[in-house]
Amino acid sequence: MSAISIQSLVKTFPPRGNAPAVHALDHVSFDIGHGEFFGLLGPNGAGKTTLISILAGLARASSGSIKVHGFDVRTDYVQARRHLGIVPQELVFDPFFTVREALRFQSGYFGLNRNDDWIDELLAGLGLSDKANANMRQLSGGMKRRVLVAQALVHRPPVIVLDEPTAGVDVELRQTLWHFVADLNRKGHTVLLTTHYLEEAEALCHRIAMLKKGRVIALEKTSTLLANATANVLHFKTDATLPPALAQLARITGRMVELPAHDPQEIEQHLAALRQAGVPVEELEIRKADLEDVFITLMNAPSCPTGVDAKGVQA
Ligand SMILES: Nc1ncnc2c1ncn2[C@@H]1O[C@H](COP(=O)(O)OP(=O)(O)OP(=O)(O)O)[C@@H](O)[C@H]1O
Secondary structure, eight states: OOSEEEEEEEEEEOOBTTBOOEEEEEEEEEEEOTTOEEEEEOSTTSSHHHHHHHHTTSSOOSEEEEEETTEETTTTHHHHHHTEEEEOSSOOOOTTSBHHHHHHHHHHHTTOSOOHHHHHHHHHHTTOGGGTTSBGGGSOHHHHHHHHHHHHHTTOOSEEEEESTTTTOOHHHHHHHHHHHHHHHHTTOEEEEEOSOHHHHHHHOSEEEEEETTEEEEEEEHHHHHHTSOSEEEEEEOSSOOOHHHHHHOEEETTEEEEEESSHHHHHHHHHHHHHTTOOOEEEEEEEOOHHHHHHHHHHSSSOOBSBOTTSOBO
């Protein structure tokens, strides 16, 4: 039995006014094993939040199923929910509670009345001990996010779901959060993470599913995705405009240009094309491809799933 099992999940939002129907999830299937740190990646609108909303019981699938520790999130909601700790993307909280009251209230929701020892442990682990009696509305955005993490964990769920937990969060909180979550994972908790920070996904996730327009287009170990990637990236800065053939391949951030290259010959071809177009380059270096390169290559490729068959089932 898997920690999370997703079978041919479909979510279609019906047409509204002039807007056509949206196929937010199109036969998504994958399993997450016990103790895995699993990344769900995809561009805006790929379907990540829709999938997590169905998992959390906040939205209903059009067809297909999700099970948590064998419990169907629809037909066995209470049991499925007990096994899940969900850290939502949005900062939702009751402004009138103190931090401790919010955590006690959430504990009560799961029938846990004497939970203060665990609440104290959570507060300490998340650097919140000195905020225990602060009112929620007095906390900074980053502190509120820490409380949301603690809230998700009050009932010691074996599966933790984090929906973009580091969006708009400073470096220090990111580090605290990752240290804390990685530790929980080492202790055996399963983690499902969605993030737009691919460096974090590369560093933390054992396995990754990439969604594009509601379909799984890659489902692999992180190491396999990286090993199969374009071998090298030509990295440089320039003020000039690239010739169109190169611009099409490049990732351009301000003055910084990154060009994927499969082999030394292709690096030489790129350099020759730049010389021919009179593009001056500064700080030229060649580096190994990272997860962001893999992500961009897969998202720009015509539909060609990696590690999945046509129905989204793992090979
Ligand atoms: N309530 C809704 N009604 C109609 N369409 C919706 C609704 N919620 C989401 N969608 C659409 O479903 C698709 C998937 O959206 P979703 O929010 O799941 O993507 P996402 O991968 O989480 O994106 P992001 O990274 O921006 O959070 C999008 O096209 C979105 O516009």
